[in-house]
Amino acid sequence: MKTANMPEITLYLFSNDLRLSDNSALQAAIDDAHENNNALLCLYALEPHLFNRTGNQSPAMGAARWQFLMASVSDLKNNLNNQQMDLTVSTLGWVDAIEAAADEFTIKSIHVSATAGFYERQAIETISQKYPVKTHDNQSLYVLSELPMTLNELPKHFTPFRKRVEKTDLPAVSATPQRWPDSQRSCIDRWSELSAHASVEGSQFKGGETAGLAHLNQYMASDLPSSYKKVRNELMGWSHSTKFSPWLAWGCVSPRQIMQQLRQYEAERGANESTYWIFFELLWREFFHWNGLKQGSRLFHSKGSDVATSKTPKACEKFIDWSKGHTGVPLIDACMRQLNQSGYMSNRGRQIAASYLINDAGVDWRLGAAYFEQQLIDYDVASNWGNWQYIAGVGADPRGGRHFNIEKQQKTHDPKGHFVKRWAEYDVTTQSVRPSYVLS
Incomplete structure (x- = not known):
C-alpha cells in the first residue's frame, strides 16, 4: 500500500x-x-x-x-x-x-x-x-546510435552487415563503479529460499562475473586464440573453442571486454586468421542481436514450415527420440546426450543436431529451438532462434537452409569415434526442472 x-x-x-x-x-x-x-x-x-x-x-x-x-x-x-x-x-x-x-x-x-x-x-x-x-x-558490441545503419536498414544477411560494421570503432570498456549511492533493499526479496540452488558441482562452467573474467583472462593468457579457427569445429575438448558463450549469454562478461583483451593479445602476440575469427563470431552474435530486435515476435514464426505435418504423432515421436538421444544415429545421439547431461554442446554439434531434426526427421524447427532454450546454459534468445532459422532456411540465410550429411560429418569431425564412444552409454529420460518455490 x-x-x-x-x-x-x-x-x-x-x-x-x-x-x-x-x-x-x-x-x-x-x-x-x-x-x-x-x-x-x-x-x-x-x-x-x-x-x-x-x-x-x-x-x-x-x-x-x-x-x-x-x-x-x-x-x-x-x-x-x-x-x-x-x-x-x-x-x-x-x-x-x-x-x-x-x-x-x-x-x-x-x-x-x-x-x-x-x-x-x-x-x-x-x-x-x-x-x-x-x-x-x-549487451551488444555496439550502441545502436553508432551503427552505420538504422535498425530498419539492417541487412537481411550477415555478410553485408559484417562488411559495414567490422571497421566501426567499439565503445570503450568501463571499470567497476567506484562511487556508489546508498543501497535499498525490498521486502519482496526471496534470495534466502533460492540460495540453495546457487552452487554448481561437477561442471566446468561456473556462473558469475568472477568466474567469467577468470576464464577470459586464462584463455587470453594462453596461445589458444592463435589457433582458434583451426579447432573451433571440434566436437569435444575444453580448449577447442573459447567457451565464452555461457558468460556472454547471462552478461557476466561483455563482448566489449572480450574484444578489449583480444586486441591486446593481437598487439602483443600478433594477429592472424584465428584471432580475427573470434571477432568474426562475435559479429555473428551481434548480427543476431540486432536482427532479433528488428524481427520481434517474427523470430518465433514458422515462415512456411509445414506445421501441420510437424505436429503428427509420428513427428512428435521423432522429436522425443531426438531430444533424448534415441534416434539410432550415433552422432546425433551423442550430441543430444552431451547436451542433456552438461547443458552444453559445441557449435558444430548444434548445427548437425538441428539439421537432422529439420531435414531428416521432418520436425518443425521451433520445437528444436525451444528444447535448446530449455537445456543450454548459454541460451541467448536472438542467437538461438536466429541460428535455428538459419539452419531451417527461414531467416538470415540466402541459400535456403543447411542440410548436413551426417555420415560425412561423422567422418570429418569424429573419424575415430571418440566423441560417439564418450556418450554411447549415457542415457536420460527427463531433463526438466521445476523448482518448488515457483510452484508454491
Missing part, C-alpha cells in the same frame, strides 16, 4: 547483464541516483512462466541453465555486497516485482539494459507506461 513520504529511489533492473564491470546501464543508474540524491535499489526478477509447462512442452528453464543462472546471481550479490550494496531477488517477474517495490518506495526512475527478447521488451513497455524507464545498449 502506497503511503506518504515513502523513500525515493532509483531502480536498476538487472537482466542478462549480471556484472558490475563494463556495465554502462548500471553506471547510468548510479549517476542518476547521485544526481537526484536517491538511494539505489538493485533488483533481479525471475519470470515465473519460465518454470511452468505450456501445453505439452516442458518448462523453458532446464536444470543446467537454472544452476548456472543461480550461481551467476549469487556471484553478483556477493560482488554488490563487497561495494556495500544489496541485491533484491524476486520471483514475481519484472512487471509485478516493480509494482511490489512501488508499494514500498517512490520510484523516480528505472534503468535497464536493452534486450532483443520480445517478452522482455513487452514488459519494459508495460513498465514504461507508469514509470520513467531508460534503456541502455549494454
Whole structure:
C-alpha cells in the first residue's frame, strides 16, 4: 500500500547483464541516483512462466541453465555486497516485482539494459507506461546510435552487415563503479529460499562475473586464440573453442571486454586468421542481436514450415527420440546426450543436431529451438532462434537452409569415434526442472 513520504529511489533492473564491470546501464543508474540524491535499489526478477509447462512442452528453464543462472546471481550479490550494496531477488517477474517495490518506495526512475527478447521488451513497455524507464545498449558490441545503419536498414544477411560494421570503432570498456549511492533493499526479496540452488558441482562452467573474467583472462593468457579457427569445429575438448558463450549469454562478461583483451593479445602476440575469427563470431552474435530486435515476435514464426505435418504423432515421436538421444544415429545421439547431461554442446554439434531434426526427421524447427532454450546454459534468445532459422532456411540465410550429411560429418569431425564412444552409454529420460518455490 502506497503511503506518504515513502523513500525515493532509483531502480536498476538487472537482466542478462549480471556484472558490475563494463556495465554502462548500471553506471547510468548510479549517476542518476547521485544526481537526484536517491538511494539505489538493485533488483533481479525471475519470470515465473519460465518454470511452468505450456501445453505439452516442458518448462523453458532446464536444470543446467537454472544452476548456472543461480550461481551467476549469487556471484553478483556477493560482488554488490563487497561495494556495500544489496541485491533484491524476486520471483514475481519484472512487471509485478516493480509494482511490489512501488508499494514500498517512490520510484523516480528505472534503468535497464536493452534486450532483443520480445517478452522482455513487452514488459519494459508495460513498465514504461507508469514509470520513467531508460534503456541502455549494454549487451551488444555496439550502441545502436553508432551503427552505420538504422535498425530498419539492417541487412537481411550477415555478410553485408559484417562488411559495414567490422571497421566501426567499439565503445570503450568501463571499470567497476567506484562511487556508489546508498543501497535499498525490498521486502519482496526471496534470495534466502533460492540460495540453495546457487552452487554448481561437477561442471566446468561456473556462473558469475568472477568466474567469467577468470576464464577470459586464462584463455587470453594462453596461445589458444592463435589457433582458434583451426579447432573451433571440434566436437569435444575444453580448449577447442573459447567457451565464452555461457558468460556472454547471462552478461557476466561483455563482448566489449572480450574484444578489449583480444586486441591486446593481437598487439602483443600478433594477429592472424584465428584471432580475427573470434571477432568474426562475435559479429555473428551481434548480427543476431540486432536482427532479433528488428524481427520481434517474427523470430518465433514458422515462415512456411509445414506445421501441420510437424505436429503428427509420428513427428512428435521423432522429436522425443531426438531430444533424448534415441534416434539410432550415433552422432546425433551423442550430441543430444552431451547436451542433456552438461547443458552444453559445441557449435558444430548444434548445427548437425538441428539439421537432422529439420531435414531428416521432418520436425518443425521451433520445437528444436525451444528444447535448446530449455537445456543450454548459454541460451541467448536472438542467437538461438536466429541460428535455428538459419539452419531451417527461414531467416538470415540466402541459400535456403543447411542440410548436413551426417555420415560425412561423422567422418570429418569424429573419424575415430571418440566423441560417439564418450556418450554411447549415457542415457536420460527427463531433463526438466521445476523448482518448488515457483510452484508454491
